[in-house]
Amino acid sequence: MTLSAGLNIRAATASDRDAIWEIFRATVAPGDVFVYDPKTPREEAEAYWFAKGTRSYVAEQNGKVIGSYILRANRPGLGDHVANAGFMVAPEARGLGLGRAMGEHALAEAGRLGYRAMQFNFVISTNESAVHLWQHLGFKIVGTLPGAFRHARKGFVDAYVMFRSLEKA
Numbered sequence: 202m203t204l205s206a207g208l209n210i211r212a213a214t215a216s217d218r219d220a221i222w223e224i225f226r227a228t229v230a231p232g233d234v235f236v237y238d239p240k241t242p243r244e245e246a247e248a249y250w251f252a253k254g255t256r257s258y259v260a261e262q263n264g265k266v267i268g269s270y271i272l273r274a275n276r277p278g279l280g281d282h283v284a285n286a287g288f289m290v291a292p293e294a295r296g297l298g299l300g301r302a303m304g305e306h307a308l309a310e311a312g313r314l315g316y317r318a319m320q321f322n323f324v325i326s327t328n329e330s331a332v333h334l335w336q337h338l339g340f341k342i343v344g345t346l347p348g349a350f351r352h353a354r355k356g357f358v359d360a361y362v363m364f365r366s367l368e369k370a
């Protein structure tokens with residue numbers, strides 16, 4: 202698979218739910234990148250991905266959804282000027298640049314919506330492609346949570362808090 206000029210990142214609709222669920226299920230199953238239980242039922246996954254106040258997006262190529270991300274306020278009330286986002290690329294589409302494309306899209310959306318910064322609360326330290334990608338997009342590791350994630354194969358591993366300002370210098 203390669204990414205084509207036909208790649209389109211857009212707001213998710215109800216008709217994307219099956220595809221999003223398939224990607225979510227495949228992403229949590231190995232127990233190595235997301236905190237959600239590998240056996241998370243579909244209703245819970247959808248309640249999270251389509252929660253009130255959460256914007257959901259999909260990346261579609263040739264009519265097939267191959268990735269999705271969510272964008273929301275990281276905290277309510279007086280913390281709601283900082284965005285939070287979550288990303289997942291279908292396993293067969295990883296390593297092709299889609300994570301980067303969705304990351305750039307999310308940063309642009311967050312800027313458009315008036316957020317001042319973006320924060321990731323729980324990036325698994327062993328998730329090399331994610332850590333590399335977020336650093337590439339200007340995020341800094343601002344905190345390390347020792348042993349906060351119980352990796353299915355590696356046991357207790359650190360999780361990072363990563364932060365990036367959206368303010369123009």
Ligand SMILES: CC(C)(COP(=O)(O)OP(=O)(O)OC[C@H]1O[C@@H](n2cnc3c(N)ncnc32)[C@H](O)[C@@H]1OP(=O)(O)O)[C@@H](O)C(=O)NCCC(=O)NCCS
Nearest residue numbers: 234288289290295296297298299300301329330331333334
């Ligand atoms: C993390 C994830 C979103 C990245 O998306 P992707 O489409 O696979 O990544 P890309 O092809 O855009 O690559 C992004 C960067 O990571 C690098 N990269 C890709 N795979 C890598 C790996 N296994 N190890 C190190 N770097 C890697 C790429 O070279 C690229 O670097 P560059 O921007 O300097 O060229 C995707 O792999 C995924 O969905 N993983 C499972 C869910 C997840 O981890 N979500 C994020 C949680 S914080």
